[in-house]
Amino acid sequence: MDDGVDGRDTPAEVDATFRTLRRVAVGYFVVFLVAIVGFPLLAITLDWWSASRLVGGMSPGFLMAAFGLYAFFALIGIAAASLSSAVEARMLGGPGPSGDALDDADAAP
Amino acid sequence: MRGGSQPLAVALAAVWAVVYLVTQVLVHPPLGMLATLAIGVVLSTAVVLGYPSALRGPRVSRLGSPRPPDPRGVRSGLAIADAGRSMPLRSGLTPDAARRTAELIRPLLGGDAIAITDTVQVLAFVGHGADHHRVGGALQTKVSRKAIDKGRTVVVHGRDDIGCPEPGCPLQTAVVAPLAIGERVVGALKVYRVHDEPAPRVLVEDMASMLSLHLELAEMDRERHLAADARLDALRAQINPHFLFNVLNTIASKARTDPEEARQLLLRLSDFFRYAVRQDGHFAEFAQEYFFVRTYLSLEQARYGDRLRVRYDIDPQVLTTRVPVLTIQPLVENAVKHGIADKVSGGTIRLRARVDPLTRTTSIRVSDDGVGMPPEVLARLTAGERPGGAEERDRHGGVGLWNISQRLSTLFGERYSLDVESDPGHGTTVDLRIPLR
Numbered sequence: 064m065d066d067g068v069d070g071r072d073t074p075a076e077v078d079a080t081f082r083t084l085r086r087v088a089v090g091y092f093v094v095f096l097v098a099i100v101g102f103p104l105l106a107i108t109l110d111w112w113s114a115s116r117l118v119g120g121m122s123p124g125f126l127m128a129a130f131g132l133y134a135f136f137a138l139i140g141i142a143a144a145s146l147s148s149a150v151e152a153r154m155l156g157g158p159g160p161s162g163d164a165l166d167d168a169d170a171a172p
Numbered sequence: 173m174r175g176g177s178q179p180l181a182v183a184l185a186a187v188w189a190v191v192y193l194v195t196q197v198l199v200h201p202p203l204g205m206l207a208t209l210a211i212g213v214v215l216s217t218a219v220v221l222g223y224p225s226a227l228r229g230p231r232v233s234r235l236g237s238p239r240p241p242d243p244r245g246v247r248s249g250l251a252i253a254d255a256g257r258s259m260p261l262r263s264g265l266t267p268d269a270a271r272r273t274a275e276l277i278r279p280l281l282g283g284d285a286i287a288i289t290d291t292v293q294v295l296a297f298v299g300h301g302a303d304h305h306r307v308g309g310a311l312q313t314k315v316s317r318k319a320i321d322k323g324r325t326v327v328v329h330g331r332d333d334i335g336c337p338e339p340g341c342p343l344q345t346a347v348v349a350p351l352a353i354g355e356r357v358v359g360a361l362k363v364y365r366v367h368d369e370p371a372p373r374v375l376v377e378d379m380a381s382m383l384s385l386h387l388e389l390a391e392m393d394r395e396r397h398l399a400a401d402a403r404l405d406a407l408r409a410q411i412n413p414h415f416l417f418n419v420l421n422t423i424a425s426k427a428r429t430d431p432e433e434a435r436q437l438l439l440r441l442s443d444f445f446r447y448a449v450r451q452d453g454h455f456a457e458f459a460q461e462y463f464f465v466r467t468y469l470s471l472e473q474a475r476y477g478d479r480l481r482v483r484y485d486i487d488p489q490v491l492t493t494r495v496p497v498l499t500i501q502p503l504v505e506n507a508v509k510h511g512i513a514d515k516v517s518g519g520t521i522r523l524r525a526r527v528d529p530l531t532r533t534t535s536i537r538v539s540d541d542g543v544g545m546p547p548e549v550l551a552r553l554t555a556g557e558r559p560g561g562a563e564e565r566d567r568h569g570g571v572g573l574w575n576i577s578q579r580l581s582t583l584f585g586e587r588y589s590l591d592v593e594s595d596p597g598h599g600t601t602v603d604l605r606i607p608l609r
Contacts, residue, residue, distance in 0.1 A: 071436055073470050079484030087488050094218075109207065117199045146488060153459035153491045157443070 072155050080154040084147055091143040098135060102127065180220070187215045221529055261383055264390040265351070265359055267307060270295035277379055283363035283371050285343060288351075288383075290359040291320055300366055304338040312336055316360050319348040323357045325377050327370055334364075345370035349380035353388050400454060400582040415471075415505075422475045437474050443467050448498070454583060455494040455609065458525065458534070462486065465501050465523060472508050479518025480508065489527040493534050494609040496583055502572040503538040503602050511542025511600055519599070532608040539601040545594045553592055573602075580606065 072080075105112045105124065112124045121129070191212045195203035203211075260272040270288040274296040278286045285299030289311055297305040311317055314335030319326045328334050328346045336343060343364040351359040361380045363371040419441055426434040444467045447460070466484070473480050504521060512519045524537040545553075553573055573592070580588045587607050594600040 073466070073473065073482075075469075075473075075482040075484060076466050079486055083486050083488050090488075094222075111199075111201070111203050111207070115199050115201055115203070117194070123194070123199065150488050150491060153457075154462065154486065157463070 076155060080151060083150055083154060087143065087147050087150060091139060091146075095139060098132075098139075102132070183219050184216055187219055188212055191215060259383070259386045261386045262390055264394065265290055265295065265387055267295045271298070271307070273383065274298040281363050281371055281375055281379060282365075284366045285362075285364040287316075287362040287364070288359065289316055289320075289362070291357065295359070299364070300342050301336075301338075301364065304341065305336075312338075313346070313362075315346055315348050316362060319350050319360050320357050323350050323352065325349045325373060325380075327373055329368070329370060342366045344368060347371045347373055347376040349376050351380055351387060352384050353391050358387060396582060400579060418475055419471050422471075426474070433474070437471060440467050440470055444471065451497045454496055454579075456497045457491070458493050458495050459491045461495055461497065461500050462491070462523075462525075464498075465504050468501050469504060469508075469521070476508075476512070476518065479515075480512055481518065481520040483520055483522045485522065485524040487526045489529070490525040490534060493527060495534060495536070495606065496576075496579060499576055499579070499604070500536060500538065502576060503536075503604070506572055506602075507538055507540040507542065507600065510545065511540035514543045527608060529608075533605050534608050536604045536606075537601060538604075539599060541599040544596040544599055546596060547594075550592060550594045580604075 102124075113122050115122060117123050117126055191208060195208045195211065260269040260276070263269050265288075274286040274288050275298055278298055283299065285297065285301050285305075287297045287305060288295050292310065294305060294307055294309055294311065297307055305312065311320075312335075315326050315328050315333065326346075326348045328348070331341070331344050334341075334343055334346050344367055345365045346362055347370050348360050348362045350357045351361055361376065361383060363376050365371060419437065423434050423437045423441070426437065444464070447464045447467070462484075466482075469480075469482050473482065500523070504523065507521045512521065519541040522537070522539045524535075524539070526535045527533075528535060573590075577590055580590060584606060589603070589605045591603040592600065593603075
């Protein structure tokens with residue numbers, strides 16, 4: 064038996080959190096997909112994407128493939144992970160930071 | 173500009189700056205204008221839609237309003253209209269506001285010294301003679317007492333008539349105009365000069381009238397906030413004692429058969445009351461209100477069992493928005509008490525929360541598939557009438573809805589909507605739309 068004072072989450076709350084997290088995942092997947100599909104589309108439809116020179120004689124397409132996509136993947140991964148954990152923290156368990164502060168105030172002499 | 177829009181505007185400006193740099197300045201040859209605009213529009217749309225998704229971390233308390241700008245930096249040639257707009261007395265007749273007001277209006281009135289008093293003491297004194305006309309001291313001059321007692325402007329031409337007990341006081345003339353809230357004199361504006369010609373009486377009276385208007389507005393603000401606080405307190409006090417009895421009975425019945433669940437219910441009950449009585453201010457993060465609602469519903473579910481089903485549909489973007497406290501739970505309570513409780517087979521309560529980033533509104537919908545309400549009751553509720561008898565209040569929960577409506581009106585003015593739709597036998601839907609904060 065759990066001796067702590069943590070409350071249990073009801074099935075409805077867990078279900079709601081799951082659906083919200085699924086919405087986050089789908090949203091970020093759509094962003095990911097748009098970026099991945101957009102890359103070859105730009106190469107096909109926009110000559111400027113491959114023919115112009117941006118920095119060090121490299122084209123925007125080359126720079127994007129060499130550096131930009133990795134930065135984008137890292138950014139989107141971090142954003143999705145932090146948003147998901149923030150959603151979980153806010154939708155399950157206690158009232159969050161301010162509630163903890165109230166508990167601390169109660170504990171003070 | 174509202175606090176929430178400013179970072180968005182900065183982000184949009186940064187997006188367009190980067191697009192311009194990358195497509196026009198740093199690259200050779202530059203991208204065509206149409207393609208550049210298309211990229212900018214696509215990225216701007218992405219930023220606008222994605223902005224509320226970025227959870228903005230723990231919020232600091234926003235109880236205090238931003239401090240008004242320091243009037244000491246205002247130039248002497250400031251127009252009276254500008255002074256009126258930034259008048260510190262708008263926050264009430266306090267020593268700090270009086271000092272800043274005196275500093276602000278001194279160049280406008282052409283006085284060598286300006287004093288603002290209440291009916292008892294000097295709140296601010298700026299200029300010649302400040303060494304002995306002490307702030308916080310009792311009214312020294314007879315002329316102030318005369319203006320306050322009679323409620324009209326007094327002009328004094330001689331040093332003796334001012335009645336300052338200090339022998340070396342340089343002040344020679346004074347114009348003293350009363351400051352009033354309605355008919356009640358609450359203080360005085362005094363303009364002194366060190367030479368024989370007093371400040372223009374009409375100018376001082378006009379300024380006193382303007383200050384009085386600001387004091388009146390401050391008083392109205394204070395009364396409005398007091399009314400909003402009272403409504404919030406009333407809502408807190410309205411937590412139904414029957415609810416407490418029912419939950420305690422449920423806990424008592426489970427104490428023997430399922431002690432662990434009884435313990436969980438006690439913890440939830442403790443959380444419920446702690447949240448209800450400890451919320452300061454009028455706004456809270458939606459996640460906290462959501463916690464309050466699910467705590468309430470879990471307690472009711474322990475009582476109603478399978479008859480009460482719950483479905484939450486929460487947008488991730490809405491979790492960090494700020495909503496008026498104790499607004500959603502009364503709507504859910506109404507759905508339980510007046511929708512589901514009276515239906516033998518029970519029903520489902522749905523809480524749906526969304527953010528619309530383009531219109532910058534938060535939308536909250538509480539719906540149930542319970543018994544609904546008769547059209548005449550719905551008509552009375554939507555007309556904004558306060559329910560009359562105790563029986564009607566108890567049967568339809570109109571006071572809770574009326575109270576919420578009044579509080580929202582105080583907080584948002586016309587910028588909110590609270591719609592109730594009900595189909596007898598099929599349930600009720602309450603739709604709330606408030607500005608995104």
